[in-house]
Amino acid sequence: MTDAEIAIIGGGLAGASAAAYLAPHRSVVLLEREDQPGYHASGRSAALFTETYGNAVVRALTVASRPFLAAPPEGFAEHPLLSPRGALHVGTDGDEAWLAALLSETRALVDSVRAVDAEEARRLVPALKPGWVRAGVLEPDAQDIDTHACLQGFLRVARSHGARVMTRAEARGIARSGGRWRVDTPAGPVSADILVNAAGAWADAVAELAGVPRRGLQPKRRTAFLFAPPEGVSVRDWPICIGPREAFYFKPDAGMILGSPADETPSVPCDAQPDELDVAIAADRIQAVAELPIRRIARSWAGLRTFAPDKTPVVGFDPAAEGFFWLAGQGGYGFQTAPALGAITASLILSGTVPNGIADLGVAAAHLAPERLPTA
Ligand SMILES: Cc1cc2nc3c(=O)[nH]c(=O)nc-3n(C[C@H](O)[C@H](O)[C@H](O)COP(=O)(O)OP(=O)(O)OC[C@H]3O[C@@H](n4cnc5c(N)ncnc54)[C@H](O)[C@@H]3O)c2cc1C
Incomplete structure (x- = not known):
């Protein structure tokens, strides 16, 4: 029997960040079903940090996370976690009202957001077709996140404070008795006072296993793929280019271009795989607006972004079960909000604030509390 004060179920970014913030104060064990942490959503993201994305709570969590990501503690990572990228939303004829609304909404949040005309949009992303792009909105301070370093950094901090990370340790049975949780895993049973449910797309399933009501979390599949830029074209300094109403995006990625149809297809929790049709849709949309012939897909993948009905993360103790803490529903913003959500998790568990x-x-x-959501 492995004993700890806190057992965290899920070795993605959420579980790793919670472990890093809790381990200095409590004994922690992190349980991950797969062979290695970060196999699911946390290994498949587009790695963007943007302070204009998501609802007001998500944007506040992102702003709150920036200082940590911009200057992580000594020894957290060998290289900076953030690097300049910029985010350019582009539109064509008929998109004027949408761009104007986007500008006023996002400039209210981030001072540096500004309108760009077609000429500047094409200076930033020269592949945009002159006959298509009419105007855009630029968030110059959006950043790329080194997602691998971020996950590994949190795991390193957690381990350095004594946290145990158990892989191939799927929680298959969860029960509470005598004031403690018992979790049965193929790697052996685990006992803890507090259980943190950081199971990503499986968060509702883990709750159900523990006899706690589901909260209506919905995993949604998102597809991404890599293709080579045209011969001789350097794309390194392009911002991410996001189509009208997020119909697609493309961004430089280590000498290649990452494309996505920005799909949000409801899915059951699973090892998500890309659908060829989604890749083809994105390729069509990108080639319609940019001189970027997509001759070969170098690699494609998909991952699950898991949302609560109100698109706000679910973080807090469930009033229905003593010692059961949710850390789920990070949707498409789990990396850019991780430091704030990790800090909130530790603070709510340790001091209730x-x-x-x-x-x-x-x-x-109250914005994050599970009881704001109806049980499902
Ligand atoms: C294509 C794509 C693009 C994205 N782009 C961005 C972006 O640009 N910026 C951003 O901030 N975010 C982005 N995201 C979102 C971000 O990746 C997620 O919000 C984040 O990774 C969620 O982390 P998590 O730890 O909750 O989930 P996961 O990484 O899925 O981790 C959950 C873990 O729980 C484990 N688990 C489940 N059930 C059990 C069990 N019973 N026992 C033990 N372990 C269990 C799973 O194996 C899994 O490893 C993107 C996501 C995708 C898919």
Whole structure:
């Protein structure tokens, strides 16, 4: 029997960040079903940090996470976690009202957001077709995140404070008795006072296993693929280019271009695989607006972004079961909000409060609490 004060189910970014923030204060064991942490959503993201994405709570969590990602603690990572990218939303004839609304909404959040005309849009992304692009909105301070370094950094911090990371340790049975949780896994049983449910797309399934009501979390598949830029074209300094109403995006990725149809297809929790049709749709949309012939897909993949009905993460103790803590529903923003959500998780568990610096940005425990959602 492995004993700890806190057992975290899920070795993705959510579980790893929670472990890093909790391990200095409590004994922690992290349980991951797969051979290695980060196999699911956390190994498949588009690695973008944008302060204009998501609802007001998500944007506040992103702003709150920036200082950590921009200057992580000594020894967290060998290289910077953030690097300049920029995000350019583009539109064509008929998109004027949408672009104007996007500009006023996002500039209210981030001062540096500004309108760009077709000429500047094409200076930033020269492949955009002159006959198509009419205008855009630029978020110059959007960043790329080194997602691998981020996950490994949190795991390293957790381990350095004594956290145990168990792989091939799927929680298959969960029960509470005598004031403790018992989790049965193929790697042996685990006992803990508090259970943190950081199981990503499986968060509702893990709750059900523990006899806790589901909260209506919906995994949604998103597809991505890599293709080579045209011969002799350097794409390194392009911003991510996002189509009208997020119909597609493409961004430089280590000498290649990452494309996506920005799909959100509801899925059961699973090892998501790309659908060829989604790749073809994205390739069509990208080639309609940009001189980027897609001759060969070098690699394609898909991952599940898991959302609560109100698109806000679910973080907090469930009133229906003592010691059962949710850390789920990070949707398409799990990396850019991870430091804030990790800090909130530790603070809610240790002292029942949201850290001051994050509360000052307008994030209250009630925004994140599982009981705000109907049981499903
Ligand atoms: C294509 C794509 C693009 C994205 N782009 C961005 C982006 O640009 N910026 C951004 O911030 N975010 C982005 N995201 C979202 C981000 O990747 C997720 O929000 C984040 O990775 C979620 O982390 P997680 O730990 O909750 O989930 P996961 O990484 O899925 O981890 C959950 C873990 O729980 C484990 N597990 C499940 N059930 C059990 C069990 N019973 N026992 C033990 N272990 C279990 C699973 O094996 C899994 O490893 C993107 C996601 C996708 C798919």
